[in-house]
Amino acid sequence: MDDQTKTRLSAQTLVAQALGVHEPMTKAIVPPIHMSATYLRDADNGYAAGYVYGRTDNVTVQQAENLIAALEGAEEALLFGSGMAAATTVLLALEKPTHIIASQVMYWGFRSWLRDIGRYGHRVTFIDTSDLDAVRAAVKPGETGLLWIETPSNPLWTITDIAAVSEIAHAADAILCVDSTVATPIFTRPLSLGADIVMHSATKYLNGHSDVVAGALATVRDGPLWARIRKMRGQHGGALSPFDAWLLMRGMRTLNVRVRAQANTAAKLSAQLVGHPAISAVLYPGLEQHVGHKVALRQMAGGFGGMFSIRIKKGDKAAIAVAACVELWKRATSLGGVESLIEHRASIEGEGSPCPGDLLRLSVGLEDAEELYFDLTRALSVAT
Numbered sequence: 001m002d003d004q005t006k007t008r009l010s011a012q013t014l015v016a017q018a019l020g021v022h023e024p025m026t027k028a029i030v031p032p033i034h035m036s037a038t039y040l041r042d043a044d045n046g047y048a049a050g051y052v053y054g055r056t057d058n059v060t061v062q063q064a065e066n067l068i069a070a071l072e073g074a075e076e077a078l079l080f081g082s083g084m085a086a087a088t089t090v091l092l093a094l095e096k097p098t099h100i101i102a103s104q105v106m107y108w109g110f111r112s113w114l115r116d117i118g119r120y121g122h123r124v125t126f127i128d129t130s131d132l133d134a135v136r137a138a139v140k141p142g143e144t145g146l147l148w149i150e151t152p153s154n155p156l157w158t159i160t161d162i163a164a165v166s167e168i169a170h171a172a173d174a175i176l177c178v179d180s181t182v183a184t185p186i187f188t189r190p191l192s193l194g195a196d197i198v199m200h201s202a203t204k205y206l207n208g209h210s211d212v213v214a215g216a217l218a219t220v221r222d223g224p225l226w227a228r229i230r231k232m233r234g235q236h237g238g239a240l241s242p243f244d245a246w247l248l249m250r251g252m253r254t255l256n257v258r259v260r261a262q263a264n265t266a267a268k269l270s271a272q273l274v275g276h277p278a279i280s281a282v283l284y285p286g287l288e289q290h291v292g293h294k295v296a297l298r299q300m301a302g303g304f305g306g307m308f309s310i311r312i313k314k315g316d317k318a319a320i321a322v323a324a325c326v327e328l329w330k331r332a333t334s335l336g337g338v339e340s341l342i343e344h345r346a347s348i349e350g351e352g353s354p355c356p357g358d359l360l361r362l363s364v365g366l367e368d369a370e371e372l373y374f375d376l377t378r379a380l381s382v383a384t
């Protein structure tokens with residue numbers, strides 16, 4: 001598919017055909033997995049095909065990257081061995097020690113890594129990035145080099161206004177990175193809203209089947225930082241394996257239908273649970289009463305994602321008891337798979353977590369909405 005076709009076609013068509021790549025020798029419509037770790041050098045000592053060594057060059061990985069780039073409207077995407085490998089590479093590739101502004105409420109694994117980033121010379125200010133005045137106040141002119149936001153963010157599904165924060169970042173000559181794992185490229189395209197880099201834990205919705213750990217970065221601005229990111233991935237060897245890239249591409253073929261169905265069920269369940277006697281709050285950006293709903297309406301198109309949280313009136317112990325009583329929902333960490341997951345987040349986040357102890361995070365899968373509702377409400381009444 002040429003670039004013009006890629007920009008013209010919908011995400012639905014792009015993912016279904018995985019950009020229409022086929023294998024030229026047999027015309028197989030499913031591309032094979034290129035496992036080779038090395039490539040033949042030409043007699044003239046060159047590498048005319050452009051492939052030299054597996055740590056940096058692999059067609060299967062590139063095919064999955066090209067699909068992610070097309071979905072995000074990016075110039076280039078890079079795949080990594082995990083979402084954390086992708087996210088940390090951005091920070092490690094910064095040219096010099098800098099001041100970083102990051103969302104207070106975000107994926108805990110990355111937040112705890114960021115908290116220790118002082119050893120690389122960087123300083124971080126954690127703020128509520130949904131509060132634009134707080135973002136403006138946190139910028140240190142001449143010092144702030146990077147803003148890192150996650151929207152909707154774990155596990156309160158806080159919404160940050162990407163376009164507004166990108167203006168603030170660019171006015172300060174800083175770059176904006178957006179962890180868009182939960183929104184997926186189907187509902188939000190951060191690069192079109194001004195972000196410089198978009199990041200995904202491809203482990204989650206992009207792959208969607210809980211059987212690959214992967215991460216992605218994509219950009220529209222191929223500048224010096226991006227060149228260092230690309231080089232660092234090659235040097236550190238953080239790229240995704242060909243087999244995982246192939247599985248990821250297979251998973252992405254159904255991305256559009258999966259996330260739309262998951263968002264529909266999440267919208268239905270969250271609305272049904274509002275006012276439940278055992279629940280003190282239902283957190284879902286699709287609900288009118290969610291603090292980020294208005295911004296979400298503006299920057300999310302077609303749905304609000306498949307993640308929501310509930311807070312249990314009777315507190316921490318009761319929340320754990322509810323999770324213990326479900327049968328259909330699986331008690332596990334992670335999100336975005338075809339099977340619904342329930343998790344007491346505070347237990348995994350540990351000390352220093354801003355996650356309330358009475359909160360249960362729900363990742364909605366592809367099961368029947370009524371069966372999921374019945375299972376959860378039965379657990380709520382048994383446990384509370």
Ligand SMILES: *Cc1c(COP(=O)(O)O)cnc(C)c1O
Pocket residue numbers: 082083084085107109110150154179181182200201202203204213214215335
């Ligand atoms: C899971 C997750 C990550 C980390 O990705 P891994 O693939 O587990 O390394 C980062 N951000 C968000 C929002 C996540 O859900």
